[in-house]
Amino acid sequence: MLRTQVKSFIRCVSTNSTSSTFTPIVSHNGIADAVGNTPLIKLVKLSERLGRNIYGKAEFQNPGGSIKDRAALYLIKDAEDRGLLKAGGTVVESTAGNTGIGLAHICRSRGYDLVIYIPNTQAQSKIDTLRLLGAEVFPVPPKPFEDPENFNHKAKRHAESLENAVWANQFDNLANRQAHIETTGPEIWRQLEGKVDAFTCSTGTGGTFAGITRYLKEVSNGKVKSIVADPPGSCVYSYVTSGGKSLERSGGSFTEGIGQGRITGNLQQDIDTVDGAVSIPDGETINMLYTLLDEEGLYLGGTGALNVVAAAKIAKDLPENSNVVTILADSGHKYSDRIFSKKWLESKDLLKFIPEHLHKHIVYP
Numbered sequence: 001m002l003r004t005q006v007k008s009f010i011r012c013v014s015t016n017s018t019s020s021t022f023t024p025i026v027s028h029n030g031i032a033d034a035v036g037n038t039p040l041i042k043l044v045k046l047s048e049r050l051g052r053n054i055y056g057k058a059e060f061q062n063p064g065g066s067i068k069d070r071a072a073l074y075l076i077k078d079a080e081d082r083g084l085l086k087a088g089g090t091v092v093e094s095t096a097g098n099t100g101i102g103l104a105h106i107c108r109s110r111g112y113d114l115v116i117y118i119p120n121t122q123a124q125s126k127i128d129t130l131r132l133l134g135a136e137v138f139p140v141p142p143k144p145f146e147d148p149e150n151f152n153h154k155a156k157r158h159a160e161s162l163e164n165a166v167w168a169n170q171f172d173n174l175a176n177r178q179a180h181i182e183t184t185g186p187e188i189w190r191q192l193e194g195k196v197d198a199f200t201c202s203t204g205t206g207g208t209f210a211g212i213t214r215y216l217k218e219v220s221n222g223k224v225k226s227i228v229a230d231p232p233g234s235c236v237y238s239y240v241t242s243g244g245k246s247l248e249r250s251g252g253s254f255t256e257g258i259g260q261g262r263i264t265g266n267l268q269q270d271i272d273t274v275d276g277a278v279s280i281p282d283g284e285t286i287n288m289l290y291t292l293l294d295e296e297g298l299y300l301g302g303t304g305a306l307n308v309v310a311a312a313k314i315a316k317d318l319p320e321n322s323n324v325v326t327i328l329a330d331s332g333h334k335y336s337d338r339i340f341s342k343k344w345l346e347s348k349d350l351l352k353f354i355p356e357h358l359h360k361h362i363v364y365p
Ligand SMILES: Cc1ncc(COP(=O)(O)O)c(C=O)c1O
Pocket: 066, 067, 068, 096, 097, 098, 099, 202, 203, 204, 205, 206, 207, 208, 209, 256, 257, 258, 301, 303, 304, 329, 330
């Protein structure tokens, strides 16, 4: 059992009062014990407008800066527990970046080498960060899962070619989802003292959505509604709304780390228990990203903003004062030279979705 599970729970709900109790967390086990136990932040202005409460789990406060630190820790623990990874070994992974960054931190702290396969479409800063954290990085062209040159298959083959090496396999290794069943889900439930009406977030591997959904459904006897959010270019929305018959997808999104062409092993576990799906256009996501920065002081990456758009949509169909929880998966730092650049926004046809009064945040040419 992880120490994060047994250490006493730190109550850290942010209410709209100015009083707060701060309980310091001491990690006696290095960086591993500093993963998780993130604050739950009420989005005050948005909640006021909606007459329903939107809470965001501040996952950008993890040591590696994203929700994926939780999966990274559990994937490594799983490989160690199963005897697949011994001292001095190598972890190999295919990742859009954040899992790699989480793995890199844990690998450094435990003396493992790390090899990363990443689509070459991802923000350069993520690739640079992985390298400076000591990972060997292979940026590769994106290919469909069925193609043997897909980054997952490349990572698997790489691990198989080495002694004492493991392919973490975050998409289909259920240790990923388990991280959220054992940590993120229980934290949310306790932070709101069981007053959770709905949960939503988008999916990459699906570990976050599936694990939290499983925990919240179980602890509430199915009362918590769970609705999956999907960007353009992903098949999860059509899969859910067609009752599992269609994997159709079209278009693309500026968000990074989410969107799928298949139902992953992690998502498969819980996809039949979901209450619905929402598809979120990029225009609404970029508008929310700027609005949250301006009104709530939250500097989020695209997926966190998309998740909040989804939470607001879902909240509108719930009774007044309902509590809807979502995930603020990472911060905007890694993407700032794109999402705060006028040229980039124009190139993606996104500038028109940002109202004039928010243009002050567009600081790059
Ligand atoms: C920024 C960001 N948001 C969301 C996700 C999706 O999380 P999950 O893989 O648990 O579905 C990822 C995954 O890499 C991510 O990097």
